[in-house]
Amino acid sequence: MDPDSELITATMVTAGNVGDGAAAAGLLADDLPDPDPDADPAEPAADAEPEPVADPADPEPTAGAGAGSAPGAGDLALIVYGDGAYGAGTVLDMFKRARADIMCKVQAAVAVGGRYSKDAFAIDLANQTVTCPAGHVAAMRRAGADGGQTARFADACTGCPLADRCTAAKTGRTIYIGPYEQQLARARTRQADPAWKADYAATRPKVERKIGHLMHRKHGGRRARMRGQTKVDADFNLLGAASNLARLAVLGLTGSAGAWAANPA
Numbered sequence: 497m498d499p500d501s502e503l504i505t506a507t508m509v510t511a512g513n514v515g516d517g518a519a520a521a522g523l524l525a526d527d528l529p530d531p532d533p534d535a536d537p538a539e540p541a542a543d544a545e546p547e548p549v550a551d552p553a554d555p556e557p558t559a560g561a562g563a564g565s566a567p568g569a570g571d572l573a574l575i576v577y578g579d580g581a582y583g584a585g586t587v588l589d590m591f592k593r594a595r596a597d598i599m600c601k602v603q604a605a606v607a608v609g610g611r612y613s614k615d616a617f618a619i620d621l622a623n624q625t626v627t628c629p630a631g632h633v634a635a636m637r638r639a640g641a642d643g644g645q646t647a648r649f650a651d652a653c654t655g656c657p658l659a660d661r662c663t664a665a666k667t668g669r670t671i672y673i674g675p676y677e678q679q680l681a682r683a684r685t686r687q688a689d690p691a692w693k694a695d696y697a698a699t700r701p702k703v704e705r706k707i708g709h710l711m712h713r714k715h716g717g718r719r720a721r722m723r724g725q726t727k728v729d730a731d732f733n734l735l736g737a738a739s740n741l742a743r744l745a746v747l748g749l750t751g752s753a754g755a756w757a758a759n760p761a
Contacts, residue, residue: 497706499577499699501758503743504706504736509729516581521590527574528594575599577699585676588683599696602683612662617647617671621678626671630658636673643675709739 497504506526508519521528574596576582583602591598605613618627624636626647634647653659653668663669674680686692710717717735720728747758 497703499702501743501747502702502706503740507729507733507736509725509732511725515584517578517584517587520576520578520582520587524574524576528590528596577696577703579700583680583683585674585680588679589676592679598683598686599692599699600683601687601696602680604684609664611664612658614671615684619671619673619677619681621673626673628652628658628662628669630656630662632656634671639672645673647671647673706739709742710735 506523508522510519574594576591576596576598578587578600580601580603582600588598588600588602591600605615607613612629616629620626624645625633626636627633628649630652632649632652634649634652636645636647638644639646648668648670650668653663653665656662687696717732721731722728744758749756749758751757
C-alpha cells in the first residue's frame with residue numbers, strides 16, 4: 497500500500513508455507529526495474545561500490561546511516577517499508593539493485609544459550625577474515641555453491657578464556673558468512689539509528705491498520721471464501737479494491753472534467 501494515501505496498490509495470495517518476503521517482487525512489479533536475466537543474484541550490482549561491514553565493537557552507527565541518507569538517496573524514487581519478513585538477504589539485495597531506500601526490519605543475530613552472536617564478530621569482507629571477541633582471526637573459506645563462506649576458529653578456541661561464552665562445540669566456533677552478509681550488516685547498522693526507528697514507527701502502523709480493515713468484517717479477508725489459489729487471489733484483490741473505494745470516500749474523491757482527484761492530506 498501507499499502509506500501517504502493509505503490505498504492498496506497490489507495484493508498477492510501465496511501458499512501458507514511460503515514466506516511473505518517471497519511475494520515482494522510481485523507486489524512491487526510496477527515499481528522495480530525488470531531484472532537482468534544474465535545477472536548473478538549473489539553478485540553486487542555492477543555500479544555498486546563495496547561497503548565495509550560495521551565493526552560490532554563500535555557502538556556508534558556509521559555516519560550517514562539514518563533513513564534517506566544512503567548514497568544517492570536524493571535520486572531514489574522508491575522507499576520500501578516492511579517488517580522482518582522482508583528483511584531476508586535476497587529481498588534486500590533485490591531492493592538494493594533497484595536503488596530503493598530500504599526501510600525493512602532485519603532480525604538481530606542470535607546464538608543458542610545466550611552466547612556470542614555473529615554480531616560480536618568483526619567480519620572483514622575486503623580482507624576475507626573474521627575476528628572473534630577474544631581477538632583471534634580466522635580466514636574465510638568458500639562453503640557452498642550459493643557463494644557463502646565459513647570461518648573456523650578450531651584450535652584457537654582451545655584454552656580461550658571466552659570459549660564458554662562463545663561455543664560448546666568440541667571443534668570450536670564456526671561462523672557462516674552468507675552471500676548477502678553485506679546487505680544484512682548494512683541494514684542492521686541503519687536500523688540502529690534513532691531517525692530510522694522514528695521513520696519506521698511512524699509508517700509501519702498504517703500497514704497494520706489496513707490489514708485490520710481487511711479482516712474485521714464477516715465478508716473480510718480472515719478466511720478464504722473459495723477453493724484454489726487463483727480464485728482466492730482474485731477474491732482478495734476484489735476485497736482490496738472495495739477497501740480502496742471506502743478510503744477514497746474518506747479522502748474526499750471528486751470528479752471534474754472527466755478526471756478524479758483525491759486529497760491524501
